[in-house]
Amino acid sequence: MLKEYKCPCCGGAIEFDSSIQAMKCPYCDTEFEMETLLAYDEELSGDRTSEFNWNVSPGKEWQEGENGSLYSYICNSCGGEIVGDETLGATHCPFCSNPVIMTGQFAGALKPDIVIPFKLDKKAAKEALKKHYMGKRLLPKSFKDENHIEEVKGVYVPFWLFDTDANARIRYKATRVRVWSDSTYRYTETSFFNVTREGSLGFEGVPVDGSTKMDDALMESVEPFNLSEAVDFQTAYLSGYLAHKYDVDENESIKRANERIQRSTEEAFAATVEGYTTVLPEASSVDLSEGRARYALYPLWILNTQWGGEKYIFAMNGQTGKFVGDLPMDKKAFKKWLFGIWGIASAAIFAIGCLISLIG
Amino acid sequence: MKNKILAVLLALLLCISLAVCVSSQDVPPRLSDGADILTEKDELEILSELDRISTELSADVVVVTVTTTEDKSPMEFADDYFDYNGYGQGSDHSGVLLLIDMGGREMWISTTGLCIEAITDLDIENIFDMMEYDIDNENYAGAILTYAEYCEFYIDGAVNGYPTNYFFIAGVAIVVGLVIALIATGVMKGQLKSVRSRSEAGDYLKKGSLNLTRSSDMYLYRTVTREKLPEKSSSSSHTSSSGRSHGGGGRSF
Structure with missing residues (x-):
């Protein structure tokens, strides 16, 4: 009786001959136990694709008179x-x-x-903006100085x-590597595992x-x-x-x-696969x-400004105070810092290198 | 009785003077061209170079050419020639000898004392490599001068430390400095950016809701690969007929 199995190493087809106890892949010469091939085949047949089934109907109808104002x-x-x-x-x-x-x-x-009602007020948003500018060495000075926040608005944003x-079944190929050496050779043994988490x-x-x-x-x-x-x-x-x-x-x-x-x-599932050198997902289904x-x-403070013909928008979480917004870069300052640090670091390393070689 | 004492004293004196004589006696020149493969002019030039290096480094750098090593191997001949001619400086008889046997067409470098460690097996192979071109073209003077030059480099390096390569240090400093500067300015650039989309929802995971219903770890197969370890530069040594330790190595030409 012959049945084809997929080689766990190279993916080639191994013809399963029940008269032989250990199997060898004809393509990559890897040897397997019979049980391993059978169990691996079973794991493979469990692979599915993800399905996202939602049955949602959020929100409510307005009651009469409720939205009148x-x-x-x-x-x-x-x-x-x-x-x-x-x-x-x-x-x-x-x-x-x-x-x-x-x-x-x-x-x-x-x-x-x-x-989620607003917990922080407009003042807090303006304070946060000032803090947002601090400690940023590449921020153009004129952006800080000439900056006029045109409007600070508290906005409820729809989310x-x-x-x-989530029900998931994820299959990984994991390896464990052991290295040892004798007087002439260094040996690297890589053991391969099929890891399944459901x-x-x-x-x-x-x-x-x-x-x-x-x-x-x-x-x-x-x-x-x-x-x-x-x-x-x-x-x-x-x-x-x-x-x-x-x-x-x-x-x-x-x-x-x-x-x-x-x-x-x-x-989260990958974090449960422990004790391996490498872990690579091979099949993943999340239902x-x-x-x-x-x-x-959700409450947000939105701040708008313009600088150098570009618009900049900042947002603050009206509940936690988290403040975000990309800032422009001063290209001159960037070059100054890049070459400055390069020069100083190189000189310092050169000095230390010379000192070490003189002492050594 | 007095005569006897006098005789003993005289004998003693003779011994001492002989000993002094032997020890202060000049060893043979550091170049001996028994095979006559060098011109008179080359000999003078090589000898002065060998003498200069030997004096500066307190280790005898010797060259001997022969047409036959008699019934000895090149190693035995080179070791014995060095030992019995009284070459070597200091208590450990430091020195290095190059034997060129024109009959057997073989070369041997024998190291003694400090030079055993200063000139490792790999260094000897390197010296032969450097000499090969001149030897093949029968430019023996050139080959011997190359040998002298490398002996000086290795012995001087072992005693006084290898010369500082400032260009190398400067090159490393410039590259590492640039990497540091790029990382530092990269961090500064990163400070300006705070708007990033999130591809995960880790903040909204219900705590303790992870429930694994099945967890299987199945061994599949293993592979073993091997690679040759790089050889370390070491100095193998042996004991010659005089009982002294020597390092060395040889090559046919």
């Missing part, structure tokens, strides 16, 4: 639509700094499930939050930016938010702040959540189940 504002420059209550008055777009006009009463869209259980992992509140007006990378940079401080949404929380309406729906946002959940699952999505508003 909310107004929509549209920015004529970038098209951004923001939401605020009547206390907002005339304002500037938090994304592009151009004036926005009130278009009428807020209508449509979903009501958020939860909101989709995804909760799910199990589940829970995720709660993986956020995905629901607004195209907000740069996704900027939003992911101010993470994490502490979800335990979130409260049920009330219109009153918006008083004095802007809110942005989502323009990416939850189904579009799921893709990004899947990517991040899959990556974290793989990382998501019990998926749930929520519509949340």
Whole structure:
């Protein structure tokens, strides 16, 4: 009786002859135990592809009269639509700094499930910006000095939050290397292992930016938010702040959540594979189940400025105070530091080298 | 009785004077061209070079050419020639001797005392390599001068340390300095960037929710590779007929 098996070393086909006890791959000459080949074949047949099944319907319908005090504002420059209550008055777009006009009463869209209220005020945001400039040697001095923050706005940014259980089966090829030597040779023995891990992992509140007006990378940079401080949404929380309406729906946002959940699952599973020299995933399937999505508003302070014809946008997590925003580089200062350090370091190493060789 | 004492004293005196005579007696010249492969002019030049090096480094650098090593091997002949002619300086008779046997067409370098460690087996191979071109072209004077030059380099290096190569240190310093500068300015550049997308969701992992239902680690197969270790430069030594230790190595030509 003949059956073909895949060689664990080179992937070539080994014909299995039951009359021989130890197997040898005809292509790469690696020898195997019969049991090993059988068990390996079984592991291979367990490989699947990932499946992401979500059944989500976040948000609620507005109750009658609930959104009566909310107004929509549209920015004529970038098209951004923001939401605020009547206390907002005339304002500037938090994304592009151009004036926005009130278009009428807020209508449509979903009501958020939860909101994380602002914990830090405008003053804290301005302080954080000053701190953000500190200790950065390549920041152009004129950027610091001439910098006028045009507007500091507290914005509630729409996020989709995804909760799910991830069921994963990941198969790795791992090696353990042993090295020893006698008087003439150094020997390297590499033992190969098939490592399989199956199990589940829970995720709660993986956020995905629901607004195209907000740069996704900027939003992911101010993470994490502490979800335990979130409260049920009330219109009153918006008083004095802007809110942005989502323009990416939850189904579009799921893709990004899947990517991040899959990556974290793989990382968590890889951490359980211990005691090897190298570990390489060969097959990975991550299935998501019990998926749930929520519509949340997260608090952000947005600061805009212009310098050298470029726009710079900063964001501060209104809950934790984490402050982010890329800064320009002073090319002259960069060259000065590069050549300065190069010269000094080289001279110091040369001096030490000469000293050592003189003493030695 | 007195005569007897006088005779003994005289004998003693003779012995001492002889001994003094032997010890202070000049050893044969450091170059002996028994095979007559050098011109008179070359001989003078080589001899003065050998004498200069030998005096400066307190180790005799000797060359002897012969047409036959009689019934001895080149190693035995070279060792004995060095020992019984009284070459070598200091208590350990430091020195190095090059034997060129034109009859057997063989060369041998014999090291003694400090030179055993100063000129390792690999160094001897290197000296032969450097001499090879001149030997093949029968430029024996050139080959011998090469030998003298390298002996000076190795013995001087072992005694006073090898000369500092400032160009090498400067080259290393410039390269390492540039790496340091690039790392340092890279860190400064990194400070300006704080907006990065996140590809993982580790912050939202429910603590303690990882539940492994199956965990298998299966041994598949092993491979063993071997590679030759680099040879260390060492000095093998042997004892000659006089009872002294010598290092050395030879080559046919």
